[in-house]
Amino acid sequence: MILPARRSFQLVGANAAVALLASLFPDLIGLWYVTVGVSLLLAFADMLLVATEPAPRAERFVPHSLPLGVKRTVRLRLHNDGKRLLSVQVFDHFPQQLSVSGFPLRLGLEAGKFAEPLYEVTATERGRLHFPCVQVRVLSPWQLWLHDLKLPVASETRVYPNFAAVAQYALMATDHHLSHIGILKKRRRGEGQDFHQLREYRAGDSLRQIDWKATARMHKPISREYQDERDQEIVFLLDCGHRMMAKDDALSHFDHTLNAMLLLTYVALRQGDAVGMGSFGGANRWLPAHKGQHNVQHMLNALYDLQPTPQAPDYAQAATELLVRQKKRALVILLTNLRDEDLDDLLPALHLLRKRHLVLLASMREQAIDQALEEPVDNLEDALHKAAVQHYLGTREATLERIRAVGIRCLDVPPPELSVNLINHYLDIKRSGVL
Known part of the structure; x- marks a missing residue:
């Protein structure tokens, strides 16, 4: 033309x-x-x-x-x-x-x-x-x-999903670097872990860690060093329902969830564990748990075009399908955006999962709620608004307490804090030996 x-x-x-x-x-x-x-x-x-x-x-x-x-x-x-x-x-x-x-x-x-x-x-x-x-x-x-x-x-x-974060954290090979992003390494108590190696005794080692035969042979104190148990399995159960469309910033809650899943996948695979995922709520996919750093790419390919849908999540069906597919005991991380009206549907599903698996419920709290609490109160309308927010938070906390009361671990954080909190909970579970 x-x-x-x-x-x-x-x-x-x-x-x-x-x-x-x-x-x-x-x-x-x-x-x-x-x-x-x-x-x-x-x-x-x-x-x-x-x-x-x-x-x-x-x-x-x-x-x-x-x-x-x-x-x-x-x-x-x-x-x-x-x-x-x-x-x-x-x-x-x-x-x-x-x-x-x-x-x-x-x-x-x-x-x-x-x-x-x-x-x-x-x-x-x-x-x-x-x-x-x-x-x-x-x-x-x-x-x-x-x-x-x-x-x-x-x-x-x-x-x-934002794999640039994984590329950045892949360079952080030491605990000192990981601590900069809030991922904490805590001293393990007890010996309920896999044997790793023998080393010289260090101040703070318990007497049960001392290998007396090696000590006698080397003529100096030798301790056993343990590592977190390997060959365990982590399965993400991802809610793709309508509430995951919520946005607090440039990313939706769903995208924040995918970024957190990706980062935890990288950390868990480095720990020697296998990672898989299943989705529900209108977009149903299943990726069996696999080990090896190459599984990060498999996870990316399974998630990159996954989108939340307008459908309501069916927790009971998701739990039933997971039990059919995942036979080995695993850490099941249910990622959702919880509301108190979901409790009647959610609790039976959590009970069902808990019979075989260790369950962690990770729910995202809207940042707008925290911001509303920080706003000054200048008039009656502001006071009513803040009271409504407080009532909502109280109801939400009561819902989470009912879930914790039946032995389910719960996490309720704003979306930007989900990655670090998930990793810290995962590492705590690994060190406690409950999985």
């Missing part, structure tokens, strides 16, 4: 000015005819030149996968196979699930060479994304026209 450029409108304006003069001074009508004729010839010749010259070629280099909410760079490559310097405007047709700024890009393409403009994208939704084409507008030699071209450059990428 050929579109008029700014200089075309300037040329039309100049012809209009000559026409106005000719209307005032009839002797200039001949000049106006000549001006119009020359302008039309120039416009036609310029249009012909830009329409017949070789169109630029385009390539796109997009990362194979993108983490949700993290900036990444996309690179374009534009080739000029013509014989003149091209002035072009570039617009990439990116998916609507990406946040992009800075378009259109303007650049010059030298004859026989290429340029590589860059732009940044931020994924706002998970799933499989398609880039259909690159649109360029080439300015004609005399800058009267723009040749609008859509170059078919198809690309595809996947948006995963």
